[in-house]
Amino acid sequence: MARDLSAPRTPVRPVEVDRSSPVPLYFQVATRLQELIEAGEIGVGARIENEVDLAERLGVSRPTTRRAIQYLVERGMLVRKRGVGTQVVHPKVRRPVELSSLYDDLVSTDREPRTEVLALKVVPAPPEVAGALELSPGTEVTWIERLRHANGEPLALMHNAIPLGLLHLEAPDLAAHGLYELLRRAGYQPRTATQVIGARAAGAAEARVLRERRGASLLTMTRTAWDVSGRALEYGAHVYRASRYSFELNLTAG
Template identity: 85%
Template sequence: MTSEVSVPRESIRPVEVDRTSPVPLYFQVATRLQELIEKGEIGVGARIENEVDLAERLGVSRPTTRRAIQYLVERGMLVRKRGVGTQVVHPKVRRPVELSSLYDDLVTSDRAPRTEVLKLEVIAATPEIATALEIEPGTEVTWIERLRYAGGEPLALMHNAIPLDLIRLTEQDLAERGLYELLRRAGYVPRIATQVIGARSAGAGEARILREKRGASLLTMSRTAWDAGGRALEYGSHVYRASRYSFELNLSAG
């Protein structure tokens, strides 16, 4: 039996909302709650009190609070349980869309990354891999399959192809360090990349490995990275648990 822990009153202070801002009030409130969850000030399993009391503590209306909570429920950070109320289930990993590795991002955000190497072998490049790495189809490449954990939970199933003559990798290397760190240590620094982000449903094998239900939503990302001299360094094709992961883009007007 698990005990329910209520959020201490001092953990949630009134939100400084800007009522003149075009940003909706509920989103301002949701962002504040999300920050507290991601920082661990509201821990996994903590029970969020009823909307009336929470609205009073946040200094906003009940409808605003209700919509903010629903927003976080939809993002997979909160869950409503009959007879219990609203609970924190897990902080989602938010990853900036920039040239960094998942391992680097998890280390930066103190999410305790761990890697299980599922496969490390030499294969003949498929047409897709050959096109990405700018080599002839059938050329030998190093093929890597890894399961990346964050905070003890599986987060991403990762597949990478590396030119065979670029770097020699071991399972221990890949278990202890991120791929981009290993490339940098070998003198190959990723400087530019093309990246495509999408979504699809999990197949039976993926669902089992990622501890999701078959048909669960997965985020997909394929990427090819080059060094400053224009040499292709790696091709990656990864899937991420949409319930635990999102990409974050920062946009500005030119």
């Protein structure tokens, strides 16, 4: 359907590989291609060279070239069609979903986060928390309550549970850093998570600390995060001021 097949192949000229580098060849090729596409040197809609020619010109094997292209296809930058070729569809990577913390988001958008630690103690896990973290009921967990400010205004009230023994938390650390940053620093990298996002009206106590009217709309988010080996890292139940915050997601369907 009116795909412009007469468009000239962009011959990806300045790609070279460094065989002495510890970086895998396929990754070198993928990175270079990504740079060229993001810089606009290979425009949207343009077809790139076919795998065989590209491989030959770069001096690598076809499987290596395929792997590099596949990497960018999975990231949504390229589309392949058998018998047709490979086309650029997006100049920027659409990341599937960011598994980053609120704190990092605020820092990166210059919104001056500040954290007030309301509680930090060890308690037996309530049934809901124990279930989410796959612990037997009553197992002790570190329980955290924090109030997160942005630009001097309260933004979110956050309750979190962390399995004991994972890491030792101190109030000053929590005040100065995001929870995910502390987890990462201790060697635990969140990799998968399930979230439930909903909304409800603010109760009296919540309204007071968040400086909203009673009954104001709040965004709620409960999340459980696991690391790469399936170990449960964190359970969180957060409420956000809907007037100041929303979730932005980029989705990709398999």
